[in-house]
Amino acid sequence: MNDEQLKKVIRNASIVARSNFKYFWRELFWNYRRTEEKCDFISVLCSISDTINGEKVYEDFWLNDVIFDGKIVYGTIHTQPSIITNVTAGAACNIPFSQLKDWIYVNHGIAYGAFTIQAQRNFMSLLERQEHDAQWGFDFGDPIYPKKYPENIGLEEPDESEQNPRSFLGMRFGKKKDNAHVHVDWALDHPEALQRMVKYDNVYKRGSDKLNEKDSNGWTALHNHALAGNRYIVDILIKKGADIHLTTPQADTALDLAKRIGWHPIITSLSEAS
Numbered sequence: 516m517n518d519e520q521l522k523k524v525i526r527n528a529s530i531v532a533r534s535n536f537k538y539f540w541r542e543l544f545w546n547y548r549r550t551e552e553k554c555d556f557i558s559v560l561c562s563i564s565d566t567i568n569g570e571k572v573y574e575d576f577w578l579n580d581v582i583f584d585g586k587i588v589y590g591t592i593h594t595q596p597s598i599i600t601n602v603t604a605g606a607a608c609n610i611p612f613s614q615l616k617d618w619i620y621v622n623h624g625i626a627y628g629a630f631t632i633q634a635q636r637n638f639m640s641l642l643e644r645q646e647h648d649a650q651w652g653f654d655f656g657d658p659i660y661p662k663k664y665p666e667n668i669g670l671e672e673p674d675e676s677e678q679n680p681r682s683f684l685g686m687r688f689g690k691k692k693d694n695a696h697v698h699v700d701w702a703l704d705h706p707e708a709l710q711r712m713v714k715y716d717n718v719y720k721r722g723s724d725k726l727n728e729k730d731s732n733g734w735t736a737l738h739n740h741a742l743a744g745n746r747y748i749v750d751i752l753i754k755k756g757a758d759i760h761l762t763t764p765q766a767d768t769a770l771d772l773a774k775r776i777g778w779h780p781i782i783t784s785l786s787e788a789s
Contacts, residue, residue, distance in 0.1 A: 565599035
């Protein structure tokens with residue numbers, strides 16, 4: 516494979532990475548709210564330019580401390596540059612979402628995303644892959660089928676659902692029997708969102724000011740959960756009377772955020788509530 520062919524493969528991998536970025540941001544949303552069991556590694560890939568000897572040059576960097584406001588991805592540069600000179604390791608950086616090249620998060624040693632990495636691993640020999648993975652220290656799995664999220668998980672249903680079969684978990688998944696776990700499809704919702712549905716149902720009362728209360732970033736709970744893809748929590752907030760027309764400081768409604776990142780069930784719920 517020549518350089519031009521490799522560049523095309525990487526470009527296509529970046530398109531796939533952006534189309535699946537919603538799963539990355541959903542995981543980060545919950546990771547930032549955990550006190551334990553945080554992800555082992557979280558990063559996004561971007562390209563930064565500099566002008567050297569009158570010529571514009573680019574260098575790829577992985578960014579840490581990732582934040583996303585629905586339009587712009589923010590982070591800090593992970594490694595010291597080897598080509599460009601206008602940034603250093605640890606420097607703050609931001610890029611439009613459209614320029615994102617890749618993302619990765621690692622949980623329990625297993626890498627999710629890493630589409631451009633997998634595209635390159637696909638052309639490595641088995642020994643080269645083993646050496647590559649040992650350098651990273653992660654299990655990347657099959658390069659042909661990059662993991663976007665865990666396939667499923669056994670979710671222990673909260674006591675509230677057992678006591679109240681009409682609770683949200685009870686209604687969605689049925690009352691558990693003989694201490695069995697509820698199996699969750701990560702493509703539909705995050706298990707941590709499901710675990711908190713009872714709490715949200717109790718905390719957000721119909722007509723309460725808390726429903727439309729804004730955080731330090733000027734976002735309501737509906738904005739945050741719409742961008743993070745927490746479909747059942749979004750349904751709860753809509754049902755309780757959250758204002759779907761409020762905008763973020765970036766002038767986005769919850770529907771705008773869901774559309775931009777591609778959460779189709781949430782788009783449907785918010786559109787129907789409009």
